[in-house]
Amino acid sequence: MAISRREFIKKGLKAAGAATAALGGVGFASNLFAGGAADMGGAQVAGTPRGPVRYIDLERSGELERRERALWAMYDPCRLCPRLCGANRAAGRPGICSAAGSFRVASAGPDFGNELPIRGIRGSGGVFLSNCNLLCVFCQNWQIAHRGDGRQTSHAELAGILVDLQRRGCHNVSFITPTHLVPHLVSSLRIAIANGLHVPLCYNTSGYDSLEVMRLLDGVVDIYQPDFKYQDSAIAARFSQGAPDYVLHAAAAIKEMHRQVGGQLQVAGGIAYRGMVVRHLVMPENLGGADRFVRWVASELGTDTHVNIMGQYRPMFRANDYPPLDRRITQAEFNQAIRWAREAGLVNLIN
Secondary structure (H helix, E strand, O other): OOOOHHHHHHHHHHHHOOOOOOEOOEOOOOHHHHOOOOOOOOOOOOOOOOOOOHHHHHHHHOHHHHHHHHHHHOEOOEOOOOOOOOOOHHHOOOOOOOOOOOEEEEEEEEEOOOOHHHHOOOOEEEEEEOOOOOOOOOOOOHHHHOOOOOEEEOHHHHHHHHHHHHHOOOOOEEEEOOHHHHHHHHHHHHHHHHOOOOOOEEEEEOOOOOHHHHHHOOOOOOEEEEEOOOOOHHHHHHHOOOOOOHHHHHHHHHHHHHHHHOOOOEEEOOEEEEEEEEEEEOOHHHOOOHHHHHHHHHHHHOOOOEEEEEOOOOOOOOHHHOOOOOOOOOHHHHHHHHHHHHHOOOOEEOO
């Protein structure tokens, strides 16, 4: 059975010799917030491609500023995600995600829990953002996503974190759970570009994203890492804060990501610089619909799409109140999901 993402990150950080410190008691924060990150070899690392990232061209042309304005226009009333809750977040009123006018970062540092071509030997520069718009009852990081643990951060500070992650040698920078904070992230990105950011940008999401927002991120994001958690609307509604439209919106968002960057990770020197990997977490009794998920990928995206069938489910947060989510998956359940993927013709399974 695959180890949990959290356990993998711990082991990877130890193996890489990265110094980490707790930030507010959650996550795996580096000392970036203290302004004294250790040098891990400079901005350019052997095996890390430095080909042109598209967000720099967008900034130079003025297009990124236009996109930024369009995203902020969706902030009040808030329609950044499919929930369309209409919260006046600019006035400090929180949406369903519990995020209001400001934003929090739970942790930042080299992340070794990503797929191998993304994490490489130096790690992905992971920025774990507080709060979430999906709010699953089995959330593996519920302290961050539901409780909102983290440190209030400014655009300038986040920009500094991104540049420092690059300086430390991370192969890319990655926004983790970004959906509800996209305008803040683009504003921070523009400052980081002015300060020399040039590594690929990853967007690591639950999949519950707005198609309109995804279109505005065309050329901004280099690598997409969406989950496709469910294939059944009733199950999505029960386990993710009443989101019966999850399947519809996740499918549309992932197809848009595929249109932008393709279905495969493009790699140079063993490190991904563009593309997409679609993730699916195997759940007890196949509640996520792994069999339907792999068939959807094969028919809608292509059998050569990079897919990560994840086996690290474990009961967390309120999962004990929702049997059969109150147990880990079995090896047989995971093996069955892999067989379904093979039977669907998927040829690029990755972990």
